[in-house]
Amino acid sequence: MAPYESDDTRDGTAEADGRHSARRKAARYVVPVAVVGVAAATIGLVPALADSGDPDLPKINAQQLIEKIAKSDAQRLSGTVKISTDLGLPSLGGLESSLASGAVKGGGDGSAADPAAKLTELLSGTHTLRIAGDGPDRQKLSLVESAAEYSLVHNGKDVWGYDSKSNEVYHGTAAEHGDKGKEQRVPATPKDFADEALKSVDDTTSVTVDGTAQVAGRDAYKLVIKPKHASGTTVGAISIAVDSRTGLPLKFTLTPASGGAAVLDAGFTQISFAAPAASTFDFTPPKGAKITEGKDGKAGEHARTPGAPHQGLTPPKDFSPDKGLAKDGMKVIGKGWNSIATFDTGAKGGLPTDSGSGNLSGFLGSLGDHVTGTFGKGTVFSTRLVNALITDDGKVYAGAVTKDALVKAADSAR
Numbered sequence: 001m002a003p004y005e006s007d008d009t010r011d012g013t014a015e016a017d018g019r020h021s022a023r024r025k026a027a028r029y030v031v032p033v034a035v036v037g038v039a040a041a042t043i044g045l046v047p048a049l050a051d052s053g054d055p056d057l058p059k060i061n062a063q064q065l066i067e068k069i070a071k072s073d074a075q076r077l078s079g080t081v082k083i084s085t086d087l088g089l090p091s092l093g094g095l096e097s098s099l100a101s102g103a104v105k106g107g108g109d110g111s112a113a114d115p116a117a118k119l120t121e122l123l124s125g126t127h128t129l130r131i132a133g134d135g136p137d138r139q140k141l142s143l144v145e146s147a148a149e150y151s152l153v154h155n156g157k158d159v160w161g162y163d164s165k166s167n168e169v170y171h172g173t174a175a176e177h178g179d180k181g182k183e184q185r186v187p188a189t190p191k192d193f194a195d196e197a198l199k200s201v202d203d204t205t206s207v208t209v210d211g212t213a214q215v216a217g218r219d220a221y222k223l224v225i226k227p228k229h230a231s232g233t234t235v236g237a238i239s240i241a242v243d244s245r246t247g248l249p250l251k252f253t254l255t256p257a258s259g260g261a262a263v264l265d266a267g268f269t270q271i272s273f274a275a276p277a278a279s280t281f282d283f284t285p286p287k288g289a290k291i292t293e294g295k296d297g298k299a300g301e302h303a304r305t306p307g308a309p310h311q312g313l314t315p316p317k318d319f320s321p322d323k324g325l326a327k328d329g330m331k332v333i334g335k336g337w338n339s340i341a342t343f344d345t346g347a348k349g350g351l352p353t354d355s356g357s358g359n360l361s362g363f364l365g366s367l368g369d370h371v372t373g374t375f376g377k378g379t380v381f382s383t384r385l386v387n388a389l390i391t392d393d394g395k396v397y398a399g400a401v402t403k404d405a406l407v408k409a410a411d412s413a414r
Helices: 012-028 062-071 095-103 115-123 179-184 190-199 359-367 403-412
Strands: 076-085 125-134 138-144 149-155 158-163 168-173 205-215 218-227 235-243 249-256 264-272 290-298 331-333 340-344 369-373 376-382 387-391 395-399
Touching: 062 190, 062 205, 062 218, 062 235, 076 115, 115 125, 115 138, 115 149, 115 158, 190 218, 190 235, 190 249, 190 264, 205 235, 205 249, 218 249, 340 403, 369 403, 376 403, 387 403, 395 403
Parallel strands: 168 290
Antiparallel strands: 076 125, 076 264, 125 138, 138 149, 149 158, 158 168, 205 218, 218 235, 235 249, 249 264, 331 340, 340 395, 369 376, 376 387, 387 395
């Protein structure tokens, strides 16, 4: 069956050619107004945006809507985004945030204004962001908190991060343009997430148009992406609200197969396509602020700034998708929604310990489910979307799949 399904019927050959063309466009398109990326595979932006009625729009099929997304080119905009992420992680009294910050260290040498560390706060809870973009060289993101604000500004060659709570400033220079930067870019805005979702579409996927909606005061079509066969995957469905005039995704919602609240709900509550005032992107360090320069003066070293197509937060330069923390490189087994990433850490004996005491191992072990199979013994750590199995001989299996699927994969790999 075709990966793009709709209520419309058309000539099979023309449909196949157009479908492949649309997929290529969606796969190579990079949002020109991205505001920030977060170096974590399973986090997302968000908010519940209230719909105010279903507008009456011209009929459109899935392929046409995908092409509309691929052609969208809104390089100037400003607005407010709400972020709500619910991975179902256990509450560790703030420890989860500390662990996340440690896992995504930037080049700020511990600065509270370092983007790579500060933006890990988006890994859980609900947040409000104000964003603005004026072409590939000027963007601004502000994370609004109850008693403070964090701003990340990209203006020409300069990148500034400012944390008002600590009065600390992080300064670096924008990474140079290039295809490598494009490949490293991490999703951030609803448009980013939509592009990534469409890249993943294959013959295991159903893509349909499911009516219309109104988001942030704009009329939109609803594109729904979901597995054709739900067995084994934790993903229920992805819904994308697409602006009917510009083709820009305004809201992205990912719901788990288990039901309940969305794991990821990302969207605009307000949006304008007028050019922001030039002064929006001006930044002068406040008097008395502590200023930390990025490593080698380059913010792009560990945390590329929001904005240009080739930018966004990236892992450290010594990290690569093929190797990462793996001893022998990462491999992907399975297909489509049931894909599982696996690698060998080279660490025998299962979970790590702290200073030889074994306390950390015991603590982490208490958070997971102990499993056995022909592979031996291991521990499964679960969220509402992504699960990971760490075997006692150092192998890791992870994906948006069920615990049983991970155990089966580990057994099959022996």
